[in-house]
Amino acid sequence: MLSHVHSKDGTTIAWETIGQGPVVIMVNGAFGYRAFKGEWDLATLLSSDFTVCLYDRRGRGQSTDTLPYAVEREIEDLEALLDQVGGSASVYGLSSGAALALLAAAALGSLKITKVALYEPPYVGGDDQAKDEFAQEKQRITELLRQGKRGDATAFYIRSMGIPPERMEDLRTSAEWNMMEGVEHTLAYDYAVVGDATVPLALARKAMMPALVMDGEKSLPFMHQAAETLGKAMPQAVRKTLKDQTHSVSAAVLAPVLKEFFEREQ
Numbered sequence: 001m002l003s004h005v006h007s008k009d010g011t012t013i014a015w016e017t018i019g020q021g022p023v024v025i026m027v028n029g030a031f032g033y034r035a036f037k038g039e040w041d042l043a044t045l046l047s048s049d050f051t052v053c054l055y056d057r058r059g060r061g062q063s064t065d066t067l068p069y070a071v072e073r074e075i076e077d078l079e080a081l082l083d084q085v086g087g088s089a090s091v092y093g094l095s096s097g098a099a100l101a102l103l104a105a106a107a108l109g110s111l112k113i114t115k116v117a118l119y120e121p122p123y124v125g126g127d128d129q130a131k132d133e134f135a136q137e138k139q140r141i142t143e144l145l146r147q148g149k150r151g152d153a154t155a156f157y158i159r160s161m162g163i164p165p166e167r168m169e170d171l172r173t174s175a176e177w178n179m180m181e182g183v184e185h186t187l188a189y190d191y192a193v194v195g196d197a198t199v200p201l202a203l204a205r206k207a208m209m210p211a212l213v214m215d216g217e218k219s220l221p222f223m224h225q226a227a228e229t230l231g232k233a234m235p236q237a238v239r240k241t242l243k244d245q246t247h248s249v250s251a252a253v254l255a256p257v258l259k260e261f262f263e264r265e266q
Contacts, residue, residue: 006080007058013057018052026093026094027097033056050259069192093116093121094119099121101116101118109208114210125225131197141153151177199226201229204234209236214249216242242254
């Protein structure tokens with residue numbers, strides 16, 4: 001059943017749950033919201049053991065938006081959800097959603113976020129070349145969004161992720177393309193969440209709850225380095241690399257790893 005909660009600044013956040021058991025809130029990355037099948041694939045696999053909460057981040061799906069944007073407002077959105085589901089819960093974040101989950105964990109503490117699982121927050125570790133490339137991508141996305149031509153920012157972002165040309169053509173004719181175009185303005189929010197793309201070590205050290213930091217075996221090298229750096233910085237972090245996985249992680253592979261972590265005694 002679809003529900004709504006009002007964040008501190010009045011933004012309406014749409015959310016719903018599936019399953020039963022301890023609550024796990026899923027925080028999605030760029031473009032993601034409840035309408036995407038991938039969100040439900042993972043939630044369904046977890047639903048036999050957990051109450052999985054899916055929500056539309058501000059500016060996406062059926063959530064509203066309030067300008068000017070600030071990362072702190074997205075943390076408040078997550079806190080409002082935590083209050084709705086009983087005051088505390090475990091949190092799983094993917095990509096920029098993992099970066100947001102980390103920031104929220106540091107800000108809200110273990111009384112609100114009891115456990116946090118992160119899959120490939122897109123930090124660049126100590127890779128100067130990757131950091132420069134991220135800064136250039138961020139500038140280009142900002143320019144494209146300012147120009148306001150629908151779809152240009154979406155196409156640029158997808159190409160920057162290494163999608164081959166033939167796959168781009170398939171995407172452009174898919175229903176997913178229209179969904180991504182509809183929320184492409186929120187790419188600016190994702191880049192804001194990731195900051196300058198360096199691992200926020202001071203904030204990571206403040207996240208005192210049990211944590212799981214994951215990457216994919218076949219992901220880009222800077223993802224491995226960032227996960228290693230983050231895993232060492234978080235006081236109670238466990239590191240895990242998922243065999244044969246890339247940034248587009250398989251729900252079937254991820255679900256049992258999350259299940260084992262969230263069920264483990266603290």
